Amino acid sequence: MPRADINRSGEMEIFVRVVESGGFSAAARRSNMTPSAVSKLVGRLETRLGSRLINRSTRQFQLTAEGCSFYENAVRILADIEDAERHAGAGEAPRGLVRVNTSASYANHILAPLLPRFLDAYPGISVELVLTDMVVDLVAERADIAIRAGPMVDSRLIARKLGETALAIVGSPAYFERHGVPATAGDLEHHGRLGFGYRRAVGGWTVPGDHGPVEIPAVGRVSASDGEALRHLAIAGAGLARLAGFSIAQDLAEGRLVAVLDTDETRLMEAFHAVYIGQGGPLPQRVRVLLDFLAEHGQVS
Known part of the structure; x- marks a missing residue:
């Protein structure tokens, strides 16, 4: 049974910010978090998924094949959530x-x-x-x-x-x-x-x-x-x-x-x-x- 306290959409949002910002520090600034907290969150996500999503080094940031696939799906899912909330609201433009x-x-x-x-x-x-x-x-x-x-x-x-x-x-x-x-x-x-x-x-x-x-x-x-x-x-x-x-x-x-x-x-x-x-x-x-x-x-x- 999946754990009920896992905020999957929150994890996806942070991961997408890491990818689109090009690194943990930039994503941390956008998310009002520390780089260490962002890195740990992505690490926990990788552990739960059983796949490495990002190859890290001091000078290089590169998505793995699994990371590219997860990013693509996460963007789509977050957009679907945004659409669902909009439709449930007042039909916002x-x-x-x-x-x-x-x-x-x-x-x-x-x-x-x-x-x-x-x-x-x-x-x-x-x-x-x-x-x-x-x-x-x-x-x-x-x-x-x-x-x-x-x-x-x-x-x-x-x-x-x-x-x-x-x-x-x-x-x-x-x-x-x-x-x-x-x-x-x-x-x-x-x-x-x-x-x-x-x-x-x-x-x-x-x-x-x-x-x-x-x-x-x-x-x-x-x-x-x-x-x-x-x-x-x-x-x-x-x-x-x-x-x-x-x-x-x-x-x-x-x-x-x-x-x-x-x-x-x-x-x-x-x-x-x-x-x-x-x-x-x-x-x-x-x-x-x-x-x-x-x-x-x-x-x-």
Whole structure:
């Protein structure tokens, strides 16, 4: 029988503070406790669970695999408790911070214009944006929601689709004046192809060949870590880039960029999803309302 005097939610809250503060001393200050008391509490928790949650040294603080799993579950359980108390109260409006990990392209072209409307609708919610095109670990990055492009491969994640967009190979008029306009896949070998500086699920550019579509690697003299940087490089004439249609729609309309090799055969569609960790259980209300808002207003095309 479990001991009735164990304050499990209190232990979880202190453990979460230790993880999110990056150490015992910082968590102690947030909890109005001594570092020794916090360390002993975590030690008792580890003893009761029979697992080491944190590898400690004088200079290093690192979660074990068990610690990462316990942290993920503790955050979810504490959020459920908060939601239960809120619903049992007076139906209080959602409050708190939502951390969103997204690409600079989605943030600039889709999310930023929408956020004022969301913030007006939910004055108790704050949003923190972390911008990267790389796929990140939501637990390690402490993200509530991530906006991801491409196929879903992480079975821990639950996804809500935000539409799909066509990828287009584009360059600036000035670039084409200097280097000519590629008409075939073979022509691309003679052009600078701006690519991402990290491995992606879709690494090359699908273009028509003599015997069907072929994939051309995006290898050039310049690479970058996010699509917005590649967009600016393409506008400046540094080379060709393959970019999401929603991020370059205005550039194409106003003539800053021109699409090439753009046919139904070569057009690749890329799906976008808002993802979060979970197994279908209740979400914190602050996260759920933002997910609902993105599903309704944050669609790409």
